[in-house]
Amino acid sequence: QKEVEQDPGPLSVPEGAIVSLNCTYSNSAFQYFMWYRQYSRKGPELLMYTYSSGNKEDGRFTAQVDKSSKYISLFIRDSQPSDSATYLCAMSDSGGSNYKLTFGKGTLLTVNP
């Protein structure tokens, strides 16, 4: 079983739709959870950064973490064609001597005008 599982998609939605992206994980030591957006030929860009369980909202983006279910989500409201990209979930544990990110494989999202 991979440490982080992410549906690769591809996911295609019309402009204005609500998008839900998800990851599950197996390592209960993960404490920090991130979502990155990666456009073609670019590096990953940090979208959301959360610690432990709960919700965090930033504009049209909402990140949810449910540690009891080992499940994280990213919601995009009023999706725009400019949101078309690959979305990567990432997580790390809280041990300072083992600070590294474990990534999902990424979900390719296309928002159609």
Add this chain to the structure above:
Amino acid sequence: KAGVTQTPRYLIKTRGQQVTLSCSPISGHRSVSWYQQTPGQGLQFLFEYFSETQRNKGNFPGRFSGRQFSNSRSEMNVSTLELGDSALYLCASSLERKSSPLHFGNGTRLTVT
């Protein structure tokens, strides 16, 4: 503030050669990490440097090495290149090693022929 800068952006090498990639972190960031991204394996952690010392290493052969300079700039080296080393190599920096998100550069696309 300038982001993470990686040079060169593209590189073509022949099997058996060696290559050196360069990374300049965001000003003030002291931790630098390197990741390999391939379509099959996604993003995989190579190593992390902090205060000119390698603090963590991923599951890659010894042909992959790196170093960090006193100004936090980092280089990674791959010796005796193999076809399977073709990938996007991403550098990321963070302010500290713990509780601090990673910010990525746009990567160096390495093609081994």
